[in-house]
Amino acid sequence: MTAPIVRMEAIEKHFGNIIALAGVSFDVVPGECHCLLGDNGAGKSTFIKIMSGVQRPSAGQIFVEGQPTTFRNPREAMNAGIATVYQDLAMITLMSVTRNFWMGREPTKGWGPFRRLDVKNAERITIESMRSMGINLREADQAVGTLSGGERQTIAIARAVHFGAKVLILDEPTSALGVRQTAKVLATIDKVRKRGVGVVFITHNVRHAMAVGDRFTVLNRGRTHGTAKRGEITAEELQNLMAGGQELEALEGSLAGTV
């Protein structure tokens, strides 16, 4: 197996007296889709916020390509090749698709005080990237607020991919989507993985995880029970781990296997 791009060692995160993460280890290798599963409040978002530099761990170490690293802000993580598509998409509804696409790393041309946005290129690349993901924009300066949830998700993924992310973190990209849009996003994940990007796919939907995942890590109340490879674990076992064991079996009895 190739060396991981990012390795997280025994990460802890406390918010006051709330322990959101109690020592989680996790890594991503190039070209894989590593699923991070867990129920609501398990700590998935908190974990990837640490990975992407939004928050700092209370304890634990982050290694990027073997080197111990601390991210002081999201920009540093981005510069290290870690791109994140947040659950809330980090998208600004009043701004155009193009402005959102390039937010924080706008292309410029010109020199010194005359350095300016390269609007033409910015719009062209935005439209092309969106088209390659299967979305035809009506106008590049359309406000994001007018797009559907799936379309917004696609902008976010398209932009991360465009910026040559080595690791792409997707926080519940499918949770708000219908069946067709979900299939599209899963296909996109597959495409991205085949380009050699390590994908961290966060979800609480086991079926979505099984569809594209190479490895699976389950978080439960801020802890993990290790990582399983594809083929080593069944959907039921994942489901059980997420729910914390027996509870679900008990539930399943009364629901006759519909969960």
Added chain:
Amino acid sequence: MNETTAKPTAQDERLRHTSWIAQLMKRPELGALSGLAFVTVFFALTADPVMFSLSGILNFLSPAAQVGILAIGASLLMVGGEFDLSVGSMVAFAGLVFGATVTVLDMPLFVAVLVTMLTAIAIGATNAQIVLRTGLPSFIVTLALLFILRGLALVGVKWATGGSTQLRGIADRVSEDPLLPFLAGDAFSGFFQWLADHDVIAKFPNGAPMAPGVPIELVWFLALTAIATWVLLRTRFGNWIFASGGDAAAATNSGVPVRRVKTYLFIITACCAALVAVITVLDAGSTDPRRGFQKEFEAIIAAVIGGCLLTGGYGSAIGAFLGSIIFGMVMIGLTYTRIDQDWYQVFLGGMLLIAVLFNNAIRRRVTGER
């Protein structure tokens, strides 16, 4: 979206040509533009036609420019998601600093301007630091500064003059200064004379043009509007301003240095106020602590009429430019009519109310909110 899949390129182009009205409907300046059209028609019907002669136009553009320079700063700051209620007091305080440097310290104009600008930078940065560090609304923080700076201006003028409420003799000290033409009087007066000589513009019997030139504040106003518009729409910093005001958390997560952006914006706003202070003090030749009284409201109103949302993330410098012209037009225009001048504030409040309702509707249209 259904049909576009078949022939995306052709569809895109056709849409771009046909929807320019829809495009215009989405511009933040639309409200201000309609407002300006309305006010122009109103005064064209009610006011003495002298109002729209060249000298009449320059006559109302001059106060418009004074509000406008403040409004440009205010609009950038509002797009960036913050307010500054201290700009009016800032004008008074900067006027004092400027006047005192010239009279008490007997410094040349360029030193006085430099000291005034450095003071503005310090105060703008202070505003920003308090807002960013405490997370309090800028509304309340700058309201405090409104009183503090006004009070300091009062105390300072007394100190500088030994007890008087007016600091006089500023213009006399710098009347020979080579920098003066950039900050006082009229620009292009030679050109206006030439135009008058060739009977292009109206002149007095003695041959002097009725409009002696473009008031210098108007030149600054136009230049600042152009620069601010360019920065907002065509630079990386402009994109960061929109992003910071649109959603500070999302912007930060995408790598936008939101705190730095907001700090710069507070500083720019304060510097605009200092510029207005310098220009108006040189124009009057003296300064007093009432300078810039309530200008913060006028600047914010102009920005809002110009399409700035109170919630940030949306607006335009051209809109603020148009809003300021509406302002000057109403303020001066009423003197050309038989309407009682005291209607001014009613008019203004009405415009503000209409603008806010209008902006709200525009925002819904843009964001697709119902």
